[in-house]
Amino acid sequence: MSWITSLLTSISAKKPRPDGKPALTVRERFSALKNLPEFLRLIWQTSPALTVGNVGLRLLRAALPVAMLYVGQLILDSVLALSRAEYRPGLLMPVSGYVALEFGLAILSDALGRGVALLDSLLGDLFANQTSVRLMQHAAELDLDQFEDSAFYDKLERARRQTLSRTVLMAQVLSQAQDAITMAFLAVGLVAFNPWLLLLLLVAVIPAFLGESHFNERSYSLVHGWTPERRELDYLRQTGASDETAKEVKIFGLSQFLIDRFKLLSDEFYQQNKALVIKRASWGTFFAAVGAAGYYAAYVYIIMQAVYGRVSIGQLTFLAGSFGRMRGLLEGILSRFSSVAEGALYLQDFFDFFHLKPRIIRPDATQAVRPFPQPIQEGFVFENVGFKYRNAEKWALRNLSFQLRAGEKLALVGENGAGKTTLVKLLSRLYDPTEGRILLDGYDLREYDPAELRQEIGVIFQDFVRFQLPAGQNLAVGRIEEKENQPRIEQAAAQSLADSVIAKLPQGYDQMIGRRFNGGVDLSGGEWQKIALGRAYMRDAQLLILDEPTAALDARAEYEVFQRFNELTKGKTAVLISHRFSTVRMADRILVVEHGKAVEIGSHEELLARGGRYAELFQLQAAGYR
């Protein structure tokens, strides 16, 4: 009897999951089902008409099996009666009527089955599309720092992967209801004959159900625990073969390194999964045999009843057919139940992602939202601002105080990692300070609507995005509402010197740039930078921020860009980050940042005269040119 002990241990043991957490209990598995109503509501919202149609067809279909079995019984009994009677004309009439009825039911059943499959697939596609859109919308609302958290990525990843499999869950939940109704119809006949048969059925099927749900939970845990590694696998696959990485992968001969890592991870997953699926298949075979034994016991019982003449041959086929179908249905319902429960566990991840809330939002209804000043009067004041990145030990900025006056051009200088880009991110409220505050015209930046603030700020980051879009649209992303406004796009291109780049493209503003898509043309680093700069000019922003906007430009282009920048931003506030002192010195004032603190602020001349940090850095660079 050791196999029974082993089965029971295997099913009831609370083995740790691969992610280190204990295995889910039956109660936890059931409690995941609470996600289903919300899920059904989402399906209903996708298309009420398709949902009603789907449920209606399934209800009709649910009644068909019992009707067909019953007509089968009538046919058989009348044929047997006929075979015993003398032939008389007209005697065949009822039989042919029954056969015609069964034929009609068979056609109807097929048509309904196809109708259900069609509505399932239409509803499923719509649901997947709408979910992807919701996913993108929600991701767009979240804060930048949430994107920098790897736990967040795991959630996003799981939510993404589940968009498609949710449509399978939908079909499963609906089939579950349909089969339950069919079972109820069939059960009526079976209970009338002998209620104990129903019990036998349950006993035969329940071990299979427990086994299934146990293995479903194990496989959920395996997949769940492996999310970070699966993200890494995707990353390795992408890095090993993509246009963006091909150059360095080749030059540094990295492909074997990437392949080895991929193999190591994927083999490990394969081994763990293999062990699980083999166990699952073995137990599955055993449980199926238990189910079959129950079925044949009942079958023998019904046959005996027919032999003793307690039921007719027609009833024998009806009962045996009902029992067989019920076994199939019950097995289906129970095993689907565990995969529905598994789906519901995955739904938890899906809803978890949607429950993530951004923190940088419009002030709530109890506080008045301060209108953005038109124009800015005093400017921005940093008061003892400190900022620490999520999961970072070190402060990126600390005790930072200075004023960015309205209408001035302020340059930020400092060594790598000093905190310049971080300062700019706080100014544009991609993050909020961990300590201290930033004031705009005397009020905390948090009192303004972040969306309005971002409209008034134009930022071009050093790691700006090279959108795989036509040249014109690549500029228009600076103000996407104006994407059809060709004169405006051309003007921005002229201001940022991107016009000469675009003039060389075979299809001008319509030329796809970047190599990802057909016919795309790639640009040089400096050419991309000119396009990105054009985005800043697309905006009507009161504050322009350029984070190393000219690092890839040649000396002449850089000089020209800044001449223009000064003319074009007259009266506007601007922040420039640059390591080139030829650029920096054009600013009205210069702020020197060191280890997250402001160490000096003043004009080029003032700072040189002071002979401090700026003067030292300036001399250092100037010496290189002598």
Ligand SMILES: Nc1ncnc2c1ncn2[C@@H]1O[C@H](COP(=O)(O)OP(=O)(O)OP(=O)(O)O)[C@@H](O)[C@H]1O
């Ligand atoms: N997303 C992030 N998560 C954690 N730490 C970060 C993040 N971004 C920057 N840091 C850290 O914050 C500090 C300041 O970085 P920041 O990018 O502001 O420097 P920077 O002055 O702009 O440097 P560079 O001249 O190299 O562009 C650095 O120590 C950096 O490692």
